[in-house]
Amino acid sequence: MHTTVADLLGPGGGPCLDVCCGTGAHAGVPAGLGWTPIGVDLSGGQLRHAAERLPVSRAHAAALPIADASLPAAMCVLSSTDVPDYPAVLREVARVLRPGGRFVHVGVHPCFVGAFADWSQRPRIVVDERYADRSRSFDSWYTGGVRVRAGAWHVPLADLLNATVTAGLRLVRVTEAGPDGIPDLLGFLAVREP
Template identity: 35%
Template sequence: MAEDRDDVVGNYGNSAIVERVAEALVRQGIDPQRPRAEQLYHYDQLHGRQLVATREHVARLAPDAKMHVLDVGSGVGGPARYIAATTGARVTGIDLTPQFVEAARELTRRCGLDDRVDFIEGNAAQMPFADVTFDAAICLYVGMNISDKPPVLAEIHRVLKPGGRLLWSQAVAAQGLPHYPLPWARDAEASHAGPEDELRAAMTAAGFRTVEWVDETTLFPMPGTPPPPDGGDPSVNQMVMGDDFVERRRNFVRSLAEGALRSIVALVEK
């Protein structure tokens, strides 16, 4: 996955993430050294439908305070902190992008959640965890960056305990060509959305049983409509994702509306 790593870090690897978030918090009258986890949700829920999706997906997974949850492609740590803050579960995140891991650790420390949430920089196809370590796992809008998904799914299956569930969301290829740049790729070469049937087959081959398979495409705000009131302003995420994020998000929503992409949520079980 060396080429994947280069693409991912090149796409997401912005610096000074914590500083930019801190400046935004100050403008809101929030102490940037001691924010509550929920005061970061406007900035750290970077996937799909943002906080709305996080709530729905975590509710589907239903972790509790006795669980240890793995977050694959944990980014700046928003979903991991959400899980820890709302359910009491312990969470470990793994991500390829050094800047994201650094920011995730620091924001988590400032929220006072570093006793329950930790992050490592690493490749999800070669995870440094023992077999049957985790009770559950999430992978939110990361699959489009993974050209070879079977090894990643096999690793998740390996580190999950028997009966452990994985909540995986991603955009999948549909009819026609999407518009670039997209949030996860600035050109077609770096995008690995792939067709839905390939994702299903890869999950089955890895040993997972499908519990729920949902097409959430119609839940996205379509072009010209405002975002949900509690979903966050996608333009805010340009602080983390880069100055062209507004254009990339617009292209994503347009591609969904035109049927070139669809958004899938899969809940599967070991």
């Protein structure tokens, strides 16, 4: 997954906002590419760990404490299912990016990972009618996973891509990765339109 983030973000300079940074586990990726990672997350507990890896601020991703058009880059890694309104997060990211600024999204694949997807017979995956359910779910075929405890909001693929474009971001590149030929990650690079 770090390779996917690095390939999409590419080398650069200046601040790169890690939206929903959690413990800051991904901060080394932009730092290794020449960016200066900074993080924002709502969880004070997570930020206590993140503060050892990057400068952080406690805030909601849909209300970033950052000036308009002030950042050259931002990323959101494995967090789109952790917020109830990811399109609002995308609008905030577009607001804080400079024209031409880069945004990298890497998340669980919205077509193959969620309460609607049964991976118990890998490499065969069964997707059911819950794919269209955008509400928070605690269901999972794997009862030992984090989603049965924390839940997840599903953002179908069309919703994710349409929300990105509607926010004023232009898709540049899309990538998928995963085991057994079935992607469990979806990533994309988008830039803020002028």
